[in-house]
Amino acid sequence: MSPTKFLFRTIHLWLGLGTGLLIVFVCLTGCVLAFEQELEHTWYPARYFVAPAATPRLPLAQLAEAVKAKKPTAKISSFKLYADPTRTVEVSLAGGEKGGKSGTEGGKGQERKRADSRAVMSGKAPEGTAGRVPGAGKAKAPGKGGKGKSEGGGLRVFVNPYTAAVTGELNPRDNFFKTxxxxxxGLVAGPVGKLVMGVNATIFLFILGTGLVLWWPTARKALAPRLQVKWGSSWKRLNHDFHISLGFYASLFLFIMALTGVGMSFDWVGEGINKLTHSPLKRPEPPTSAAPAAGAAPLTADAVLVLARQQAPNAETYTVQLPKEPTGSIRVAVLRHGAVTENATDEVYLDQYSGQVIGSQTYAQRPVGQRIRGLFKPVHTGAIGGWPTKLLALVIGLLGATFPITGTIMWLNRRRKNRRKEHLQAA
Incomplete structure (x- = not known):
């Protein structure tokens, strides 16, 4: 063996032995996340699906009343509606259920807040509250992943769009898949755990790179045996072929997964991409609404939905995110058919009083750096192409979990073989 290959084998071996258990753990947990949405829908079908009715869907104001009856002190942040008639409406809340307070916040004060909120949702603002929108979340530009903070972080309540019955609720920060x-x-260890996993993903890139160098045959006649598994051979030979041959086929996909894992672990990767693509480091602040005329009432969520459907009648989902401040704007995110990911939405900002478009950005108009960073997670989990790529991610994740095991077995077999040679030479 040449000195170069010996060096690569040493690096490949000890990096693999040192991080093998962590790689197995990461690959197996990644397999679970590949079909997160499908498993969630299978486990809780009543939460996400309803039987479509012949009657039209109820207005959002009525759905908001049902949510308020269930969560009296919660504030409605946004509505997410699906074109699929069997899907429930997702109502995101900003802030959770809290007990009553004394003073101005208790008793009549709480009742007045609820009355104001109901009036706003129905389009009838009480006198003197034209500028306020109780029960709404602050409209902010989406973050790295393409979602606004309030759209994904608070409690979600699911409502039947035909009967206004609450079918379930979900705290995105406190469920099985989030864990x-x-x-x-990050091993649930905060920034330290995230750093450990980022370093582990970087080491995995070196393991894959050195593995490809070791795989590459020196002679053309040795190429065919390294591309196939010799079924029916001894278990040692099968273990060898699983590691060498299947490792070669899976290496490209594992390299992409590890590379995107590094990108999600270290902020400097995203900053570097922004600089290379000349993209802004921060997203611009959302536009503000003009000062309303005296007695002007804010636009209702139902009116905003009508405008959104006029702009994109065949979209898959519509997300209406309401403003909190009197000067805030209404954000509407539309996911069109054939979008590359669920975050590839077109965004429109409306004046909350006049309904005029005061800002818009299609997915294609987003900065290149933002689009690249937004692809990290869907590529990493296999969601980029629907269930075929998810299935591929599942298979590659399972194979990735076997390689540290088969590699360790190869190393142990090689050690036993070398010890036998040493004993024979000594004899």
């Missing part, structure tokens, strides 16, 4: 994701990305 698995936290384990996968």
């Amino acid at each position: 698995v994701e936290m384990l996968h990305r």
